[in-house]
Amino acid sequence: MLKSLLFWLAAVALFVLHNDVWWWHDATPILGVPIGLAYHFGFCLVTALLMAVAARRLGSDDS
Protein backbone atom coordinates (compact mmCIF):
# COMPACT_ATOMS: atom_id res chain seq x y z
CA MET A 1 0.00 0.00 0.00
CA LEU A 2 2.75 2.44 1.03
CA LYS A 3 4.87 1.43 -1.96
CA SER A 4 1.92 2.02 -4.26
CA LEU A 5 1.30 5.43 -2.73
CA LEU A 6 4.96 6.37 -3.11
CA PHE A 7 4.91 5.25 -6.73
CA TRP A 8 1.90 7.39 -7.57
CA LEU A 9 3.40 10.38 -5.74
CA ALA A 10 6.54 9.94 -7.84
CA ALA A 11 4.45 9.67 -11.02
CA VAL A 12 2.59 12.89 -10.17
CA ALA A 13 5.94 14.56 -9.42
CA LEU A 14 7.17 13.51 -12.87
CA PHE A 15 4.01 14.90 -14.44
CA VAL A 16 4.71 18.26 -12.75
CA LEU A 17 8.41 18.15 -13.67
CA HIS A 18 7.47 17.53 -17.29
CA ASN A 19 6.19 21.11 -17.45
CA ASP A 20 9.63 22.72 -17.16
CA VAL A 21 8.57 26.32 -17.58
CA TRP A 22 11.62 27.43 -15.59
CA TRP A 23 13.96 27.30 -18.62
CA TRP A 24 11.43 28.04 -21.28
CA HIS A 25 13.70 30.70 -22.87
CA ASP A 26 17.05 29.17 -21.88
CA ALA A 27 19.25 27.54 -24.56
CA THR A 28 22.30 26.83 -22.37
CA PRO A 29 24.04 23.75 -23.79
CA ILE A 30 24.43 20.66 -21.61
CA LEU A 31 27.03 18.36 -23.19
CA GLY A 32 26.42 20.27 -26.40
CA VAL A 33 22.64 19.82 -26.35
CA PRO A 34 20.21 22.69 -25.55
CA ILE A 35 19.00 22.35 -21.97
CA GLY A 36 15.33 22.05 -23.00
CA LEU A 37 16.16 18.90 -25.00
CA ALA A 38 18.77 17.47 -22.60
CA TYR A 39 16.34 17.84 -19.70
CA HIS A 40 13.59 15.89 -21.44
CA PHE A 41 16.05 13.21 -22.53
CA GLY A 42 16.99 12.86 -18.86
CA PHE A 43 13.29 12.87 -18.02
CA CYS A 44 12.84 9.75 -20.17
CA LEU A 45 15.68 7.98 -18.36
CA VAL A 46 14.32 8.90 -14.90
CA THR A 47 10.87 7.66 -15.99
CA ALA A 48 12.45 4.35 -17.01
CA LEU A 49 14.06 4.09 -13.55
CA LEU A 50 10.73 4.69 -11.80
CA MET A 51 9.05 2.14 -14.05
CA ALA A 52 11.80 -0.37 -13.27
CA VAL A 53 10.92 -0.11 -9.59
CA ALA A 54 7.16 -0.34 -10.21
CA ALA A 55 7.32 -3.13 -12.79
CA ARG A 56 8.79 -5.58 -10.27
CA ARG A 57 5.34 -6.18 -8.84
CA LEU A 58 3.96 -7.15 -12.27
CA GLY A 59 3.30 -10.84 -12.54
CA SER A 60 4.08 -11.59 -8.91
CA ASP A 61 0.75 -13.47 -8.83
CA ASP A 62 0.44 -13.61 -12.64
CA SER A 63 -2.99 -12.03 -12.59
Place this chain on the structure above:
Amino acid sequence: MTLAIIAAYLLLVLAIGWGSARAFRGTGVDYFVATRSIGSLLLLTSLFGTNMTAFSLLGASGEAYRRGIGVFALMASSTALVAPLVFLTIAPRVWGLGKRHGYLTQVEMVRDRWGSDRLGALLFAFQVVLLVPYLLIGIKGGGLTLAQITEGTVPEWAGSLAITLVVLVYVTAGGLRGTAWANAAQTAVFTLLGGVTFWIIVRSFGGLSAAFARVAEVEPELLVRGARVQPLELLSYMAIPLSVVGFPHIFLHWLTAKSARSFRLPVVAYPICVAAVWVPSVSIGVLGAVDFPGLEGPAANSILIQMIGRYAPGVLAGFLAAGVLAAVMSSLDSQTLALANMFTHDIVKHYRYRDRMSDRLEILAGRGFVTLVLAITYSLSLVIDQSIFRLGVWSFSGFAALTPLFVAALYWRRSTRAGACAALGAAIVTWFAFLVRGWSQPAYTVGDSGLMPVVVILAASGLALWLVSLVTRAPGDERLARFFPPAETAP
Protein backbone atom coordinates in the same frame (compact mmCIF):
# COMPACT_ATOMS: atom_id res chain seq x y z
CA MET B 1 21.10 1.12 -55.40
CA THR B 2 18.21 2.64 -53.42
CA LEU B 3 15.71 0.40 -55.23
CA ALA B 4 17.85 -2.68 -54.62
CA ILE B 5 17.94 -1.99 -50.87
CA ILE B 6 14.16 -1.40 -50.80
CA ALA B 7 13.55 -4.66 -52.67
CA ALA B 8 15.92 -6.59 -50.40
CA TYR B 9 14.20 -5.21 -47.33
CA LEU B 10 10.72 -6.14 -48.58
CA LEU B 11 11.95 -9.68 -49.31
CA LEU B 12 13.39 -9.90 -45.81
CA VAL B 13 10.03 -8.95 -44.26
CA LEU B 14 8.25 -11.47 -46.47
CA ALA B 15 10.69 -14.18 -45.40
CA ILE B 16 10.05 -13.37 -41.73
CA GLY B 17 6.29 -13.53 -42.34
CA TRP B 18 6.70 -16.82 -44.17
CA GLY B 19 8.78 -18.21 -41.32
CA SER B 20 6.16 -17.23 -38.75
CA ALA B 21 3.43 -18.98 -40.76
CA ARG B 22 5.27 -22.28 -40.16
CA ALA B 23 4.56 -21.87 -36.44
CA PHE B 24 0.83 -21.29 -37.06
CA ARG B 25 -1.33 -23.71 -35.01
CA GLY B 26 -4.47 -23.45 -37.14
CA THR B 27 -6.81 -21.95 -34.52
CA GLY B 28 -8.62 -18.64 -34.37
CA VAL B 29 -6.92 -17.71 -31.09
CA ASP B 30 -3.54 -18.41 -32.68
CA TYR B 31 -4.34 -16.31 -35.73
CA PHE B 32 -5.55 -13.28 -33.77
CA VAL B 33 -3.49 -13.38 -30.53
CA ALA B 34 -0.74 -15.97 -31.18
CA THR B 35 -2.27 -18.25 -28.50
CA ARG B 36 -1.17 -15.68 -25.89
CA SER B 37 2.43 -16.86 -26.23
CA ILE B 38 4.43 -13.67 -26.84
CA GLY B 39 7.31 -13.03 -24.43
CA SER B 40 8.75 -9.75 -23.10
CA LEU B 41 11.07 -8.76 -25.93
CA LEU B 42 8.60 -9.43 -28.75
CA LEU B 43 5.89 -7.68 -26.77
CA LEU B 44 8.11 -4.59 -26.40
CA THR B 45 9.00 -4.45 -30.09
CA SER B 46 5.37 -5.10 -31.08
CA LEU B 47 4.01 -2.34 -28.85
CA PHE B 48 6.75 0.14 -29.74
CA GLY B 49 6.77 -0.65 -33.46
CA THR B 50 2.99 -0.42 -33.65
CA ASN B 51 2.78 2.86 -31.78
CA MET B 52 5.64 4.56 -33.64
CA THR B 53 4.51 5.36 -37.14
CA ALA B 54 6.53 6.72 -40.06
CA PHE B 55 5.65 10.13 -38.75
CA SER B 56 7.77 9.60 -35.66
CA LEU B 57 10.74 9.57 -38.02
CA LEU B 58 9.59 12.10 -40.60
CA GLY B 59 6.76 14.06 -38.98
CA ALA B 60 8.80 14.77 -35.86
CA SER B 61 11.67 16.17 -37.95
CA GLY B 62 9.28 18.37 -39.94
CA GLU B 63 7.56 19.63 -36.80
CA ALA B 64 10.93 20.27 -35.08
CA TYR B 65 12.11 22.20 -38.16
CA ARG B 66 9.16 24.56 -37.64
CA ARG B 67 8.85 24.63 -33.84
CA GLY B 68 12.23 23.63 -32.47
CA ILE B 69 13.29 21.34 -29.63
CA GLY B 70 9.97 21.81 -27.80
CA VAL B 71 8.50 19.11 -30.05
CA PHE B 72 10.39 16.48 -28.04
CA ALA B 73 8.69 17.53 -24.80
CA LEU B 74 5.30 17.79 -26.50
CA MET B 75 5.21 14.47 -28.27
CA ALA B 76 8.01 12.24 -27.00
CA SER B 77 8.69 12.66 -23.29
CA SER B 78 4.93 12.91 -22.63
CA THR B 79 4.53 9.49 -24.33
CA ALA B 80 7.53 8.20 -22.37
CA LEU B 81 5.61 8.78 -19.13
CA VAL B 82 2.01 8.06 -20.11
CA ALA B 83 2.40 4.91 -22.23
CA PRO B 84 4.34 2.88 -19.59
CA LEU B 85 1.85 3.97 -16.93
CA VAL B 86 -0.93 2.56 -19.12
CA PHE B 87 1.08 -0.64 -19.73
CA LEU B 88 1.53 -0.92 -15.97
CA THR B 89 -2.03 -0.28 -14.83
CA ILE B 90 -4.41 -1.10 -17.70
CA ALA B 91 -2.65 -3.71 -19.84
CA PRO B 92 -2.14 -6.52 -17.27
CA ARG B 93 -5.79 -6.25 -16.19
CA VAL B 94 -6.96 -6.42 -19.79
CA TRP B 95 -4.67 -9.39 -20.39
CA GLY B 96 -6.03 -11.20 -17.30
CA LEU B 97 -9.66 -10.62 -18.30
CA GLY B 98 -8.95 -11.61 -21.89
CA LYS B 99 -7.39 -14.85 -20.73
CA ARG B 100 -10.20 -15.60 -18.26
CA HIS B 101 -13.14 -14.79 -20.53
CA GLY B 102 -11.63 -15.20 -23.99
CA TYR B 103 -12.05 -11.60 -25.13
CA LEU B 104 -10.39 -10.74 -28.41
CA THR B 105 -11.72 -7.20 -28.87
CA GLN B 106 -12.46 -4.17 -26.72
CA VAL B 107 -16.09 -4.31 -27.87
CA GLU B 108 -16.46 -7.86 -26.50
CA MET B 109 -15.07 -6.70 -23.16
CA VAL B 110 -17.24 -3.58 -22.92
CA ARG B 111 -20.36 -5.46 -24.06
CA ASP B 112 -19.80 -8.05 -21.35
CA ARG B 113 -18.87 -5.53 -18.65
CA TRP B 114 -22.12 -3.59 -18.91
CA GLY B 115 -24.33 -6.13 -20.69
CA SER B 116 -25.16 -3.87 -23.62
CA ASP B 117 -25.10 -4.73 -27.31
CA ARG B 118 -25.94 -1.16 -28.27
CA LEU B 119 -22.96 0.20 -26.34
CA GLY B 120 -20.74 -2.34 -28.11
CA ALA B 121 -22.14 -1.37 -31.52
CA LEU B 122 -21.58 2.33 -30.87
CA LEU B 123 -18.02 1.70 -29.70
CA PHE B 124 -17.36 -0.45 -32.79
CA ALA B 125 -18.61 2.28 -35.14
CA PHE B 126 -16.57 5.03 -33.43
CA GLN B 127 -13.39 2.95 -33.47
CA VAL B 128 -13.78 2.12 -37.18
CA VAL B 129 -14.30 5.82 -37.96
CA LEU B 130 -11.07 6.64 -36.08
CA LEU B 131 -8.98 3.75 -37.38
CA VAL B 132 -9.66 3.93 -41.13
CA PRO B 133 -8.08 7.39 -41.60
CA TYR B 134 -5.12 6.18 -39.56
CA LEU B 135 -4.65 3.26 -42.00
CA LEU B 136 -5.02 5.62 -44.95
CA ILE B 137 -2.36 7.95 -43.56
CA GLY B 138 0.06 5.02 -43.32
CA ILE B 139 -0.47 3.77 -46.86
CA LYS B 140 -0.57 7.19 -48.49
CA GLY B 141 2.28 8.60 -46.39
CA GLY B 142 4.48 5.60 -47.13
CA GLY B 143 3.90 5.94 -50.88
CA LEU B 144 4.56 9.68 -50.87
CA THR B 145 7.77 9.30 -48.87
CA LEU B 146 9.10 6.56 -51.11
CA ALA B 147 8.40 8.73 -54.13
CA GLN B 148 10.38 11.56 -52.53
CA ILE B 149 13.33 9.39 -51.49
CA THR B 150 13.62 7.78 -54.93
CA GLU B 151 13.01 11.17 -56.62
CA GLY B 152 9.97 9.84 -58.45
CA THR B 153 11.52 6.57 -59.68
CA VAL B 154 8.96 4.76 -57.52
CA PRO B 155 5.66 6.62 -58.09
CA GLU B 156 3.38 7.17 -55.10
CA TRP B 157 0.83 4.55 -56.21
CA ALA B 158 3.54 1.91 -56.67
CA GLY B 159 5.12 2.58 -53.27
CA SER B 160 1.74 2.36 -51.55
CA LEU B 161 0.94 -0.83 -53.49
CA ALA B 162 4.22 -2.48 -52.50
CA ILE B 163 3.63 -1.70 -48.82
CA THR B 164 0.04 -2.96 -49.02
CA LEU B 165 0.95 -6.22 -50.76
CA VAL B 166 3.80 -7.11 -48.41
CA VAL B 167 1.61 -6.46 -45.34
CA LEU B 168 -1.20 -8.45 -46.95
CA VAL B 169 1.04 -11.48 -47.48
CA TYR B 170 2.57 -11.71 -44.02
CA VAL B 171 -0.56 -10.78 -42.07
CA THR B 172 -2.78 -13.27 -43.91
CA ALA B 173 -0.10 -15.96 -43.65
CA GLY B 174 1.08 -15.52 -40.08
CA GLY B 175 -1.68 -13.53 -38.34
CA LEU B 176 -0.60 -11.85 -35.14
CA ARG B 177 2.54 -14.00 -34.81
CA GLY B 178 3.68 -12.88 -38.26
CA THR B 179 2.94 -9.30 -37.25
CA ALA B 180 4.93 -9.62 -34.01
CA TRP B 181 7.95 -11.21 -35.70
CA ALA B 182 7.96 -8.68 -38.51
CA ASN B 183 7.54 -5.84 -36.01
CA ALA B 184 10.60 -6.99 -34.07
CA ALA B 185 12.75 -6.76 -37.19
CA GLN B 186 11.15 -3.52 -38.33
CA THR B 187 11.49 -1.79 -34.96
CA ALA B 188 15.19 -2.71 -34.89
CA VAL B 189 15.61 -1.38 -38.43
CA PHE B 190 14.00 2.03 -37.94
CA THR B 191 15.57 2.61 -34.50
CA LEU B 192 19.04 1.70 -35.73
CA LEU B 193 18.77 3.67 -38.97
CA GLY B 194 17.52 6.76 -37.15
CA GLY B 195 20.60 6.62 -34.92
CA VAL B 196 23.02 6.04 -37.80
CA THR B 197 21.52 8.91 -39.82
CA PHE B 198 21.82 11.22 -36.81
CA TRP B 199 25.45 10.22 -36.20
CA ILE B 200 26.46 10.82 -39.84
CA ILE B 201 24.79 14.23 -39.98
CA VAL B 202 26.16 15.42 -36.62
CA ARG B 203 29.67 14.24 -37.57
CA SER B 204 29.43 16.30 -40.77
CA PHE B 205 28.70 19.37 -38.65
CA GLY B 206 31.83 18.70 -36.54
CA GLY B 207 30.10 17.22 -33.47
CA LEU B 208 27.03 17.86 -31.36
CA SER B 209 28.18 21.17 -29.82
CA ALA B 210 29.24 22.57 -33.18
CA ALA B 211 25.97 21.48 -34.78
CA PHE B 212 23.71 23.20 -32.24
CA ALA B 213 26.04 26.23 -32.20
CA ARG B 214 25.34 26.64 -35.92
CA VAL B 215 21.61 26.58 -35.22
CA ALA B 216 22.12 29.24 -32.52
CA GLU B 217 23.69 31.49 -35.17
CA VAL B 218 20.96 30.94 -37.76
CA GLU B 219 17.72 30.52 -35.80
CA PRO B 220 18.26 30.57 -32.01
CA GLU B 221 14.50 30.41 -31.34
CA LEU B 222 14.59 26.72 -32.36
CA LEU B 223 16.74 25.90 -29.31
CA VAL B 224 14.13 27.02 -26.77
CA ARG B 225 10.38 26.56 -26.38
CA GLY B 226 9.93 30.34 -26.52
CA ALA B 227 6.81 31.49 -28.32
CA ARG B 228 6.54 28.42 -30.54
CA VAL B 229 5.14 26.18 -27.80
CA GLN B 230 2.68 27.46 -25.21
CA PRO B 231 2.95 26.24 -21.57
CA LEU B 232 -0.72 25.20 -21.57
CA GLU B 233 -0.11 23.24 -24.76
CA LEU B 234 2.75 21.32 -23.12
CA LEU B 235 0.56 20.59 -20.10
CA SER B 236 -2.49 19.44 -22.06
CA TYR B 237 -0.57 17.53 -24.73
CA MET B 238 0.06 14.95 -22.01
CA ALA B 239 -3.49 13.68 -22.67
CA ILE B 240 -2.78 12.74 -26.31
CA PRO B 241 -0.66 9.62 -25.53
CA LEU B 242 -3.66 8.28 -23.58
CA SER B 243 -4.73 7.13 -27.04
CA VAL B 244 -2.88 3.87 -26.26
CA VAL B 245 -5.77 3.07 -23.91
CA GLY B 246 -8.26 3.14 -26.79
CA PHE B 247 -6.18 1.78 -29.72
CA PRO B 248 -7.63 -1.60 -30.82
CA HIS B 249 -4.24 -2.66 -32.22
CA ILE B 250 -2.46 -2.00 -28.92
CA PHE B 251 -5.24 -3.87 -27.08
CA LEU B 252 -4.72 -6.82 -29.41
CA HIS B 253 -0.99 -6.89 -28.64
CA TRP B 254 -1.69 -6.79 -24.89
CA LEU B 255 -3.73 -9.97 -25.26
CA THR B 256 -0.79 -11.79 -26.85
CA ALA B 257 1.36 -11.65 -23.70
CA LYS B 258 2.54 -14.99 -22.32
CA SER B 259 2.03 -13.79 -18.73
CA ALA B 260 1.54 -10.60 -16.73
CA ARG B 261 5.30 -10.71 -16.13
CA SER B 262 5.80 -10.19 -19.89
CA PHE B 263 4.75 -6.56 -19.43
CA ARG B 264 7.78 -5.78 -17.26
CA LEU B 265 10.21 -5.11 -20.11
CA PRO B 266 7.79 -2.94 -22.15
CA VAL B 267 7.01 -0.86 -19.05
CA VAL B 268 10.69 -0.23 -18.27
CA ALA B 269 12.19 0.00 -21.76
CA TYR B 270 9.48 2.04 -23.49
CA PRO B 271 10.75 5.48 -22.30
CA ILE B 272 14.28 4.58 -23.43
CA CYS B 273 13.04 3.46 -26.85
CA VAL B 274 11.07 6.70 -27.23
CA ALA B 275 14.18 8.75 -26.45
CA ALA B 276 16.31 6.65 -28.82
CA VAL B 277 14.01 7.33 -31.78
CA TRP B 278 12.84 10.86 -31.08
CA VAL B 279 16.09 12.62 -30.06
CA PRO B 280 17.65 11.94 -33.50
CA SER B 281 14.42 12.84 -35.35
CA VAL B 282 13.89 16.14 -33.52
CA SER B 283 17.58 17.10 -33.64
CA ILE B 284 17.86 16.49 -37.40
CA GLY B 285 14.77 18.65 -37.93
CA VAL B 286 16.32 21.50 -35.94
CA LEU B 287 19.70 21.15 -37.71
CA GLY B 288 17.83 21.34 -41.02
CA ALA B 289 17.27 25.04 -40.42
CA VAL B 290 21.00 25.63 -41.03
CA ASP B 291 21.09 24.10 -44.51
CA PHE B 292 17.52 24.61 -45.69
CA PRO B 293 16.16 27.83 -44.17
CA GLY B 294 12.68 29.09 -44.97
CA LEU B 295 10.94 25.86 -46.01
CA GLU B 296 7.17 25.70 -45.62
CA GLY B 297 4.40 23.11 -45.98
CA PRO B 298 5.28 19.72 -47.48
CA ALA B 299 8.88 20.84 -48.10
CA ALA B 300 9.36 21.35 -44.35
CA ASN B 301 7.82 17.93 -43.65
CA SER B 302 10.44 16.25 -45.80
CA ILE B 303 13.41 17.93 -44.08
CA LEU B 304 14.85 14.55 -43.00
CA ILE B 305 14.92 13.35 -46.60
CA GLN B 306 16.56 16.58 -47.71
CA MET B 307 19.20 16.29 -44.99
CA ILE B 308 19.97 12.74 -46.11
CA GLY B 309 20.26 13.98 -49.69
CA ARG B 310 22.73 16.65 -48.58
CA TYR B 311 24.89 14.63 -46.19
CA ALA B 312 24.59 10.97 -47.11
CA PRO B 313 23.04 10.27 -50.49
CA GLY B 314 23.14 6.88 -52.18
CA VAL B 315 23.31 3.86 -49.92
CA LEU B 316 22.03 5.67 -46.82
CA ALA B 317 19.03 6.97 -48.77
CA GLY B 318 18.21 3.35 -49.57
CA PHE B 319 18.49 2.38 -45.93
CA LEU B 320 16.37 5.38 -44.93
CA ALA B 321 13.71 4.19 -47.35
CA ALA B 322 13.86 0.79 -45.65
CA GLY B 323 13.50 2.51 -42.27
CA VAL B 324 10.45 4.42 -43.46
CA LEU B 325 8.92 1.24 -44.87
CA ALA B 326 9.62 -0.47 -41.54
CA ALA B 327 7.89 2.27 -39.57
CA VAL B 328 4.86 2.31 -41.90
CA MET B 329 4.43 -1.46 -42.08
CA SER B 330 4.96 -2.09 -38.37
CA SER B 331 1.89 0.04 -37.65
CA LEU B 332 -0.16 -0.86 -40.72
CA ASP B 333 0.00 -4.62 -40.07
CA SER B 334 -1.33 -4.40 -36.51
CA GLN B 335 -4.02 -1.87 -37.40
CA THR B 336 -5.21 -4.01 -40.30
CA LEU B 337 -5.31 -7.15 -38.20
CA ALA B 338 -7.12 -5.31 -35.39
CA LEU B 339 -9.78 -4.07 -37.81
CA ALA B 340 -10.19 -7.54 -39.34
CA ASN B 341 -10.42 -8.96 -35.82
CA MET B 342 -13.18 -6.48 -34.95
CA PHE B 343 -15.23 -7.28 -38.07
CA THR B 344 -14.77 -11.01 -37.51
CA HIS B 345 -15.66 -11.12 -33.82
CA ASP B 346 -17.79 -8.05 -33.12
CA ILE B 347 -19.96 -8.35 -36.22
CA VAL B 348 -19.82 -11.73 -37.98
CA LYS B 349 -19.26 -14.00 -34.98
CA HIS B 350 -21.55 -12.07 -32.63
CA TYR B 351 -24.49 -11.28 -34.91
CA ARG B 352 -24.35 -13.99 -37.59
CA TYR B 353 -23.11 -16.96 -35.54
CA ARG B 354 -24.28 -15.92 -32.04
CA ASP B 355 -20.72 -16.11 -30.68
CA ARG B 356 -20.14 -19.68 -31.91
CA MET B 357 -17.85 -20.07 -34.86
CA SER B 358 -15.47 -22.84 -35.89
CA ASP B 359 -11.72 -22.16 -35.96
CA ARG B 360 -11.65 -22.75 -39.71
CA LEU B 361 -14.37 -20.19 -40.33
CA GLU B 362 -12.84 -17.71 -37.90
CA ILE B 363 -9.47 -17.82 -39.68
CA LEU B 364 -11.15 -17.64 -43.08
CA ALA B 365 -13.15 -14.59 -42.01
CA GLY B 366 -10.04 -13.00 -40.49
CA ARG B 367 -7.99 -13.45 -43.65
CA GLY B 368 -10.90 -12.28 -45.78
CA PHE B 369 -11.30 -9.11 -43.77
CA VAL B 370 -7.53 -8.40 -43.79
CA THR B 371 -7.66 -8.58 -47.61
CA LEU B 372 -10.81 -6.47 -47.80
CA VAL B 373 -9.55 -3.80 -45.39
CA LEU B 374 -6.25 -3.43 -47.29
CA ALA B 375 -7.94 -3.44 -50.71
CA ILE B 376 -10.42 -0.74 -49.70
CA THR B 377 -7.78 1.37 -47.93
CA TYR B 378 -5.37 1.18 -50.85
CA SER B 379 -8.12 2.12 -53.32
CA LEU B 380 -9.12 5.07 -51.15
CA SER B 381 -5.47 6.18 -50.90
CA LEU B 382 -5.44 6.63 -54.70
CA VAL B 383 -8.36 9.05 -54.77
CA ILE B 384 -8.17 10.89 -51.46
CA ASP B 385 -6.06 14.07 -51.22
CA GLN B 386 -3.45 14.99 -48.63
CA SER B 387 -5.99 16.64 -46.34
CA ILE B 388 -6.33 13.16 -44.82
CA PHE B 389 -3.10 13.83 -42.90
CA ARG B 390 -4.93 16.47 -40.88
CA LEU B 391 -7.05 13.71 -39.37
CA GLY B 392 -3.99 12.23 -37.66
CA VAL B 393 -4.06 14.19 -34.42
CA TRP B 394 -7.88 13.98 -34.33
CA SER B 395 -7.69 10.21 -34.55
CA PHE B 396 -5.33 10.18 -31.55
CA SER B 397 -7.67 12.51 -29.63
CA GLY B 398 -10.66 10.28 -30.38
CA PHE B 399 -8.94 7.16 -29.07
CA ALA B 400 -7.70 9.06 -26.01
CA ALA B 401 -11.31 10.12 -25.35
CA LEU B 402 -12.18 6.47 -24.69
CA THR B 403 -9.98 6.45 -21.56
CA PRO B 404 -12.77 7.10 -19.00
CA LEU B 405 -14.82 4.26 -20.50
CA PHE B 406 -12.02 1.67 -20.30
CA VAL B 407 -10.73 2.81 -16.91
CA ALA B 408 -14.27 2.53 -15.51
CA ALA B 409 -14.67 -0.92 -17.05
CA LEU B 410 -11.56 -2.14 -15.26
CA TYR B 411 -11.52 -0.16 -12.02
CA TRP B 412 -14.89 1.41 -11.15
CA ARG B 413 -17.41 -1.15 -9.92
CA ARG B 414 -20.13 1.46 -9.43
CA SER B 415 -20.10 2.50 -13.10
CA THR B 416 -23.34 1.60 -14.87
CA ARG B 417 -24.50 0.78 -18.37
CA ALA B 418 -26.19 4.18 -18.68
CA GLY B 419 -23.06 5.88 -17.38
CA ALA B 420 -20.91 4.06 -19.93
CA CYS B 421 -23.31 5.01 -22.75
CA ALA B 422 -23.27 8.63 -21.58
CA ALA B 423 -19.45 8.61 -21.47
CA LEU B 424 -19.15 7.26 -24.99
CA GLY B 425 -21.89 9.57 -26.29
CA ALA B 426 -20.25 12.63 -24.71
CA ALA B 427 -16.85 11.62 -26.17
CA ILE B 428 -18.28 11.21 -29.67
CA VAL B 429 -20.31 14.44 -29.64
CA THR B 430 -17.54 16.65 -28.23
CA TRP B 431 -14.90 15.03 -30.48
CA PHE B 432 -17.02 15.68 -33.56
CA ALA B 433 -17.81 19.25 -32.49
CA PHE B 434 -14.10 20.04 -32.07
CA LEU B 435 -13.26 18.30 -35.35
CA VAL B 436 -15.69 20.55 -37.24
CA ARG B 437 -14.46 23.63 -35.41
CA GLY B 438 -10.75 22.91 -35.78
CA TRP B 439 -10.65 21.30 -39.23
CA SER B 440 -9.51 24.42 -41.07
CA GLN B 441 -6.81 25.27 -38.48
CA PRO B 442 -3.96 22.73 -38.45
CA ALA B 443 -2.67 23.80 -34.99
CA TYR B 444 -6.09 24.36 -33.42
CA THR B 445 -6.26 24.76 -29.63
CA VAL B 446 -9.28 25.78 -27.55
CA GLY B 447 -9.70 29.55 -27.93
CA ASP B 448 -6.05 29.74 -29.09
CA SER B 449 -5.09 29.27 -25.43
CA GLY B 450 -2.81 26.31 -26.07
CA LEU B 451 -5.31 23.91 -24.46
CA MET B 452 -5.65 20.76 -26.56
CA PRO B 453 -9.30 19.82 -27.32
CA VAL B 454 -8.65 16.30 -26.04
CA VAL B 455 -8.65 17.62 -22.46
CA VAL B 456 -12.18 19.04 -22.84
CA ILE B 457 -13.35 15.83 -24.55
CA LEU B 458 -11.91 13.71 -21.73
CA ALA B 459 -13.49 15.94 -19.09
CA ALA B 460 -16.90 15.77 -20.79
CA SER B 461 -16.72 11.99 -21.09
CA GLY B 462 -15.51 11.47 -17.52
CA LEU B 463 -18.12 13.83 -16.07
CA ALA B 464 -20.95 12.16 -18.01
CA LEU B 465 -19.78 8.75 -16.81
CA TRP B 466 -19.61 9.83 -13.19
CA LEU B 467 -22.89 11.76 -12.99
CA VAL B 468 -25.04 9.28 -14.90
CA SER B 469 -23.56 6.28 -13.08
CA LEU B 470 -24.36 7.84 -9.71
CA VAL B 471 -28.03 8.47 -10.55
CA THR B 472 -28.66 5.05 -12.13
CA ARG B 473 -28.95 1.61 -10.53
CA ALA B 474 -25.67 -0.06 -9.60
CA PRO B 475 -24.76 -3.21 -11.56
CA GLY B 476 -25.52 -6.62 -10.02
CA ASP B 477 -22.96 -8.70 -8.12
CA GLU B 478 -23.01 -11.48 -10.72
CA ARG B 479 -21.80 -9.19 -13.49
CA LEU B 480 -19.24 -7.55 -11.22
CA ALA B 481 -17.86 -10.93 -10.18
CA ARG B 482 -16.82 -11.56 -13.78
CA PHE B 483 -14.64 -8.47 -13.73
CA PHE B 484 -13.44 -8.18 -10.17
CA PRO B 485 -12.09 -10.96 -7.94
CA PRO B 486 -14.73 -12.12 -5.38
CA ALA B 487 -12.92 -10.47 -2.46
CA GLU B 488 -13.21 -7.11 -4.21
CA THR B 489 -16.95 -7.45 -4.92
CA ALA B 490 -17.87 -8.09 -1.29
CA PRO B 491 -19.66 -5.14 0.28
